[in-house]
Amino acid sequence: MQALIFENELLLKDVPVPEPAAGEVLVKILYSSICNTDLEIIKGYMGFRGVLGHEFVGRVITESHPLRGKTVVGEINCSCGKCYLCLSSRRTHCTNRLVTGIDGHQGVFAGFISLPAENLHIVPDSIPGPVAVFTEPLAAAVEIFEQLHMKPSKPVFIFGAGKLGMLVSMVARLQGFDYTTFDLIPEKTVFARSLGLNAKSLKELLPGEKAEVCIDCTGNAEGIKLALKHLWPRGTLVLKTTVADTAKPDLNSIVINEFTILGSRCGLFKPALNLLERNLVDPSPLISGEFAFTDILKAFESAKNPLNHKIIINHQL
Amino acid sequence: MQALIFENELLLKDVPVPEPAAGEVLVKILYSSICNTDLEIIKGYMGFRGVLGHEFVGRVITESHPLRGKTVVGEINCSCGKCYLCLSSRRTHCTNRLVTGIDGHQGVFAGFISLPAENLHIVPDSIPGPVAVFTEPLAAAVEIFEQLHMKPSKPVFIFGAGKLGMLVSMVARLQGFDYTTFDLIPEKTVFARSLGLNAKSLKELLPGEKAEVCIDCTGNAEGIKLALKHLWPRGTLVLKTTVADTAKPDLNSIVINEFTILGSRCGLFKPALNLLERNLVDPSPLISGEFAFTDILKAFESAKNPLNHKIIINHQL
Numbered sequence: 121m122q123a124l125i126f127e128n129e130l131l132l133k134d135v136p137v138p139e140p141a142a143g144e145v146l147v148k149i150l151y152s153s154i155c156n157t158d159l160e161i162i163k164g165y166m167g168f169r170g171v172l173g174h175e176f177v178g179r180v181i182t183e184s185h186p187l188r189g190k191t192v193v194g195e196i197n198c199s200c201g202k203c204y205l206c207l208s209s210r211r212t213h214c215t216n217r218l219v220t221g222i223d224g225h226q227g228v229f230a231g232f233i234s235l236p237a238e239n240l241h242i243v244p245d246s247i248p249g250p251v252a253v254f255t256e257p258l259a260a261a262v263e264i265f266e267q268l269h270m271k272p273s274k275p276v277f278i279f280g281a282g283k284l285g286m287l288v289s290m291v292a293r294l295q296g297f298d299y300t301t302f303d304l305i306p307e308k309t310v311f312a313r314s315l316g317l318n319a320k321s322l323k324e325l326l327p328g329e330k331a332e333v334c335i336d337c338t339g340n341a342e343g344i345k346l347a348l349k350h351l352w353p354r355g356t357l358v359l360k361t362t363v364a365d366t367a368k369p370d371l372n373s374i375v376i377n378e379f380t381i382l383g384s385r386c387g388l389f390k391p392a393l394n395l396l397e398r399n400l401v402d403p404s405p406l407i408s409g410e411f412a413f414t415d416i417l418k419a420f421e422s423a424k425n426p427l428n429h430k431i432i433i434n435h436q437l
Numbered sequence: 438m439q440a441l442i443f444e445n446e447l448l449l450k451d452v453p454v455p456e457p458a459a460g461e462v463l464v465k466i467l468y469s470s471i472c473n474t475d476l477e478i479i480k481g482y483m484g485f486r487g488v489l490g491h492e493f494v495g496r497v498i499t500e501s502h503p504l505r506g507k508t509v510v511g512e513i514n515c516s517c518g519k520c521y522l523c524l525s526s527r528r529t530h531c532t533n534r535l536v537t538g539i540d541g542h543q544g545v546f547a548g549f550i551s552l553p554a555e556n557l558h559i560v561p562d563s564i565p566g567p568v569a570v571f572t573e574p575l576a577a578a579v580e581i582f583e584q585l586h587m588k589p590s591k592p593v594f595i596f597g598a599g600k601l602g603m604l605v606s607m608v609a610r611l612q613g614f615d616y617t618t619f620d621l622i623p624e625k626t627v628f629a630r631s632l633g634l635n636a637k638s639l640k641e642l643l644p645g646e647k648a649e650v651c652i653d654c655t656g657n658a659e660g661i662k663l664a665l666k667h668l669w670p671r672g673t674l675v676l677k678t679t680v681a682d683t684a685k686p687d688l689n690s691i692v693i694n695e696f697t698i699l700g701s702r703c704g705l706f707k708p709a710l711n712l713l714e715r716n717l718v719d720p721s722p723l724i725s726g727e728f729a730f731t732d733i734l735k736a737f738e739s740a741k742n743p744l745n746h747k748i749i750i751n752h753q754l
Contacts, residue, residue, distance in 0.1 A: 165689075205670060213670030213694065267695065344688065353522060353530030362692045371661065371686070372482075374700035375679045377530065378584065381698040383691035 121231030123171045124416050126162055132416065135171070138226055138234040145185050145237045147178035147192060151253045152228045152413075152433045154423040156283060156339055158221070160362065162420075166222055173229035174221040177243060177252040185237065192240040193255040194233075195389055196220040212386045229416060229433065241389045244397045250410070250432050254287070254403040255392050257430075261287040262395070263387030264335060264358050265295075272296030274332035279347050281308040281319055283406065283429050284360055285337035289317045290401045292335075300331075307427055315405055325350065336361055344369055348379065356380040406430045412437035438548030440488045441733050443479055449733065452488070455543055455551040462502050462554045464495035464509060468570045469545045469730075469750045471740040473600060473656055475538070477679065479737075483539055490546035491538040494560060494569040502554065509557040510572040511550075512706055513537040529703045546733060546750065558706045561714045567727065567749050571604070571720040572709050574747075578604040579712070580704030581652060581675050582612075589613030591649035596664050598625040598636055600723065600746050601677055602654035606634045607718045609652075617648075624744055632722055642667065653678055661686055665696065673697040723747045729754035 123135045140146050153175040161168045174196040180187040199206050199214035206214050220235070221227020243252045261284065270276060274297055278289050281303035289312065292299040301319040303309050312319030327349075334347040335358040347357050348369055357379060374381060395401040408428035411419035413435045423431040440452045457463050470492040478485045491513040497504040516523050516531035523531050537552070538544025560569045578601065587593060591614055595606050598620035606629065609616040618636040620626050629636030644666075651664040652675040664674050665686055674696060691698060712718040725745035728736035730752045740748040 210669075210671055341688075352527075354527055359688060359692050362689045369688070371676060371700075372679045374698060375676050375702055376700070378700045378702055380700070381691060383688075383693070383695045383697070385692055385695055 122413065123230035124173065124227075125170060126172045127169050130162060130172070130417060130420060132414075135230070137232050140182060140234040143236050143238070144234045145180050145182040145187060145240070147176075147194065147233050147235060147240070148181050149176050149178045149228055149231060149233060149435045150191070151249045151435065152176040153253045154419060154431045154433070155257060157362065158420075159423060161222065165362065168222055170221075171227040171230050172221050173227035174219070175253055175256045176228035176233070177249050177255075178228075178233065180240070181232075187237060187240060187242070190240075191243045191245075191249070191252070193243055193252055193389060193393070194220070194235045194241070195239040195386070196222065196256060197386060198225055198236055198239060229413075231435065241393060244393065247393070247396050248404075250407060250434075251396060251402075251404055253432060254406070254430070255389055255396065256386075257284060258287050258291075258395065258401060258403065259387035259389050259392035260284065260360070260385065261291050261387070262391045264288065264360075264384050265291065266387060266391075267384055268333070268356060268358065268382060270295065270297065270333055275299070275330075276333045276335065277302060277325075277331040277347070277350055278335045278337060279303075279343050280337035280339065281305075281312045281317075282337060282339065282426070285335075286312060286315075286317070286406055286429060287401070287403060288335055288337055288360070289319070290315075290403070291395070293317060294395075294400055305426065322346075331355065333358065348373060351377070351379055353377040354379070356382055359383050403430070407432055410434055439730065440548070441490065441544075441546035442487060443489045444486050447479060447489070447734060447737060449731075452547070454549050457499060457551040460553050460555070461551045462497050462499040462504060462557070464493075464511065464550050464552060464557070465498050466493050466495045466545055466547065466550060466752045467508070468566045468752060469493040470570045471736060471748045471750070472574060474679065475737075476740060478539065482679065485539055487538075488544040488547050489538050490544035491536070492570055492573045493545035493550070494566050494572075495545075495550065497557070498549075504554060504557060504559070508560045508566070508569070510560055510569055510706060510710070511537070511552045511558070512556040512703070513539065513573060514703060515542055515553055515556060546730075548752070558710060561710070564710070564713050565721075567724060567751075568713060568719075568721055570749060571723070571747070572706055572713065573703075574601060575604050575608075575712065575718060575720065576704035576706050576709035577601065577677070577702065578608050578704070579708045581605065581677075581701050582608065583704060583708075584701055585650070585673060585675065585699060587612065587614065587650055592616070593650045593652065594619060594642075594648040594664070594667055595652045595654060596620075596660050597654035597656065598622075598629045598634075599654060599656065599743070602652075603629060603632075603634070603723055603746060604718070604720060605652055605654055605677070606636070607632075607720070608712070610634060611712075611717055622743065639663075648672065650675065665690060668694070668696055670694040671696070673699055675699050675701050677701055720747070724749055727751055
């Protein structure tokens with residue numbers, strides 16, 4: 121099968137179809153999409169080498185498996201189920217975990233992927249493939265609400281109207297609180313407002329304006345420092361950004377203001393699928409382009425454009 | 438009155454007795470003590486200039502005030518009572534606050550101090566003066582338990598067996614969880630164990646040993662990095678350290694491990710006074726020396742010795 125390999129550079133290569141291990145099933149990839157983490161990996165983040173990609177929707181093709189023929193999405197953390205972390209509701213932090221396309225497990229920018237059956241979720245028929253591919257990043261947005269009790273009466277600022285910032289804003293919109301999504305790039309705030317989101321230019325954010333919760337989805341170090349400046353004392357800064365170039369905030373301000381800094385990563389798929397199925401979140405306007413898998417290198421160039429949101433790869437073309 | 442002033446250097450000077458403003462009462466200082474924050478201030482932290490000191494026990498001398506003649510301790514944050522933060526149970530973060538001996542308000546290394554009557558707490562007769570002077574730092578230790586729900590079944594690591602680390606350990610001991618207090622200096626862990634605390638040398642801490650909550654009381658940047666290495670994913674690092682030389686942890690590890698970093702500062706006095714009155718915490722073994730106020734410069738030299746814990750100033754000698 122053809123696969124997109126990262127080995128210091130991105131290469132389309134012919135590699136063997138993976139052999140499912142015990143408990144795994146083989147999935148034919150229908151759609152995949154490019155995440156900022158993929159863009160960070162090709163800058164050196166995680167030191168990953170191999171088949172890239174972790175956002176996908178596919179069809180199970182393993183014969184004799186109950187899931188055969190089903191359209192599925194897959195959680196990206198492959199866990200042991202036995203360690204302290206697995207046994208304390210922290211499977212995504214399993215000490216022995218492999219992470220699809222990020223750490224030690226083949227990714228989804230390929231014809232097929234083999235994954236533990238327990239990682240798969242059946243996609244309801246009402247969710248089109250290019251929408252289902254948003255399950256993974258939407259789950260990462262919902263993870264914030266899984267981790268943090270955000271009170272409906274308190275203001276929330278979301279920094280960054282990129283791929284993840286838009287999904288977080290779409291989920292935040294469903295709550296009662298005042299939320300505002302900030303971005304420096306005027307086209308992005310105009311676009312966010314066109315989707316009914318409460319988006320503003322960062323230039324409109326006054327020095328004294330603060331929120332109970334700030335969520336950093338900027339993907340850069342400066343965004344994190346800015347978010348801390350607009351947090352009420354005892355407020356919480358949610359960090360969603362992992363970057364190859366790491367940011368380092370001033371710890372004294374964290375102590376003096378008794379801030380909470382909360383790191384947030386992958387989420388569980390079920391609540392994200394619920395939001396998509398109920399049509400409470402419609403990510404389809406975030407699709408900025410669709411490329412055939414054979415054009416995936418062009419797709420990556422397109423994904424690097426900061427004005428683009430999600431770039432989808434159609435593996436069936 | 439004589440007062441210890443910090444103006445680039447420490448000086449004992451003659452200054453006028455303060456005039457109580459509306460709502461304030463005049464307090465004669467009986468005992469005061471030296472905190473690490475005082476030592477950081479004289480290295481440049483907070484850019485403070487004026488009468489230093491914030492830990493004290495005193496006697497109200499304002500005539501015709503209901504507190505007259507009472508022995509009191511005083512909360513250090515002087516708040517407006519009207520701002521958003523005061524009105525949302527965050528008086529210690531009041532946007533208009535002045536902080537005794539730290540930010541804009543005269544400190545306690547003097548003959549007298551004028552403080553808002555609402556900041557004062559009557560000291561029960563059963564608590565001796567040199568013990569009551571621990572109310573402020575003990576309240577800072579109790580603040581951790583006010584902010585964070587620490588589950589009795591989970592392990593807790595406390596880094597640093599200095600003044601604050603010992604008080605935090607004494608409070609932690611009262612809970613059901615396994616706690617361990619670590620320090621690099623053998624004399625400090627031996628001393629902590631002699632008080633019945635579960636203290637170990639940092640050298641005994643294995644690379645894979647981790648806890649649900651790590652509390653940094655080391656007062657230095659390296660301690661914070663070390664504490665993060667010994668935290669379970671989704672665990673909480675409580676930061677107690679404010680240092681002139683600020684530490685900067687790696688944010689990627691916070692996101693990947695979904696750590697919570699919780700800044701923690703001043704606490705409320707009532708629960709600390711309760712612990713002292715009930716004799717559940719006895720800080721008296723932490724008194725490493727007592728100096729007359731006229732010898733306060735010698736007291737500061739003694740406080741700089743890392744093997745010393747609390748240095749008490751007796752203003753009545």
